[in-house]
Amino acid sequence: DARVTQTPRHKVTEMGQEVTMRCQPILGHNTVFWYRQTMMQGLELLAYFRNRAPLDDSGMPKDRFSAEMPDATLATLKIQPSEPRDSAVYFCASGLRPNTGELFFGEGSRLTVL
Amino acid sequence: QKEVEQDPGPLSVPEGAIVSLNCTYSNSAFQYFMWYRQYSRKGPELLMYTYSSGNKEDGRFTAQVDKSSKYISLFIRDSQPSDSATYLCAMSDSGAQKLVFGQGTRLTINP
Numbered sequence: 001d002a003r004v005t006q007t008p009r010h011k012v013t014e015m016g017q018e019v020t021m022r023c024q025p026i027l028g029h030n031t032v033f034w035y036r037q038t039m040m041q042g043l044e045l046l047a048y049f050r051n052r053a054p055l056d057d058s059g060m061p062k063d064r065f066s067a068e069m070p071d072a073t074l075a076t077l078k079i080q081p082s083e084p085r086d087s088a089v090y091f092c093a094s095g096l097r098p099n100t101g102e103l104f105f106g107e108g109s110r111l112t113v114l
Numbered sequence: 115q116k117e118v119e120q121d122p123g124p125l126s127v128p129e130g131a132i133v134s135l136n137c138t139y140s141n142s143a144f145q146y147f148m149w150y151r152q153y154s155r156k157g158p159e160l161l162m163y164t165y166s167s168g169n170k171e172d173g174r175f176t177a178q179v180d181k182s183s184k185y186i187s188l189f190i191r192d193s194q195p196s197d198s199a200t201y202l203c204a205m206s207d208s209g210a211q212k213l214v215f216g217q218g219t220r221l222t223i224n225p
Contacts, residue, residue, distance in 0.1 A: 004157075031211070042122075042217030043158070043202060056212060091157055098213055099206045100165075101148040105157030 002026045004106035006092050012112045018080040021109045023092030024073055031098055032075045034067055035091040037108070043091070049075065082113045117141050120203055120216030129225050133190040137203035137216045140184065144205040144214075147179050149188045152200045152218065161201070162188065193223045 005024040013019055025032050033048040047057035047067040057067060064083070069075045079086055089110050095103040120137045127133055135149075145166055150158035162177040164170045164186075170177045176189040186205075190197055203216040 033212070035215075042120075043215040045212060045214065048212055050211075093157070097211075099146040099208065099211050101146070101150075101160045101163035101204070103160065103213060105159065107155075107157050 002104075004092055004094050004104050006090075006106035006109050008109055009107065010110045010112075012114065013082055014114050015083055016081040017113075018078065019082050019086075019111060019113075020079075021077045021090050021092075021111070023075040023077075023094075023106060025075060025092070025094030026104055027073070029094035029096055029104075031095050032069060033091075033093045033098070033103070034075070034077050035093065037089045037091060038087075046077070046090075079111075082111075084113045087111055087113050115140065116217075117214050118203060118205055118216045121219055122217045124220040124222060126222045126224060127193060129193060129195060129223055131193050131223075133188075133193050133197070133221060133223075135188040135190075135201050135203075135219050135221070137186050137205075138184055139186075139205055141205070141207070141214075142181075142184070143207040143209075145208055146206040147177070147186050148204040148206075148213070149175075149177055150202045150204060150215075152202060154199075158202055195223045195225050198222045 034046040046059045052069040089108040093105040149161045151161045152158040167181045174191045178187045200218040202218040204213045
């Protein structure tokens with residue numbers, strides 16, 4: 001059963017600490033997205049990649065967030081230093097034809113920054 | 115102003131009722147329209163997809179797109195308690211292929 005795998009599922013950390021979230025997209029999917037979900041803002045696009053190349057990271061705070069795809073089986077989202085306002089659920093999603101809705105989400109990484 | 119606006123609710127209706135969920139958008143380049151369903155503490159999953167204007171029906175669910183009004187709807191007939199979830203609309207243009215989501219509407223179907 002192919003699925004997007006995210007780790008960690010839950011993370012509690014203190015302000016100023018580095019946080020790294022990892023995502024294993026579904027094998028063969030060439031497009032990978034990072035979204036952040038909060039009650040106030042809903043689902044916000046942070047960055048996305050196609051064939052491992054970053055296409056758009058305009059949704060990310062550049063000074064503290066970075067996203068990479070070191071290989072086709074791993075995408076990472078890093079926050080350094082973390083702040084309380086970064087507390088949210090971070091979702092990774094992958095697909096071949098995202099326009100057609102064929103976008104598969106992981107179960108999310110719930111981040112709490114104290 | 116956000117590109118996609120969706121009333122976050124919450125919306126609570128009795129079992130068997132017809133539910134109407136809506137989104138408006140401002141970007142006329144959007145051509146692909148989707149509805150996702152998200153259960154508590156899970157990731158969103160695709161419910162329905164529509165290209166351009168028109169209606170699409172799948173069982174108890176009907177999606178409508180009115181591009182002239184920049185308005186999309188999802189109707190749920192004979193609603194069930196298992197339909198209780200957050201429903202998110204999403205849209206994309208043909209170029210960027212990135213999905214822009216509405217805030218999501220939390221729906222509860224009461225037995």
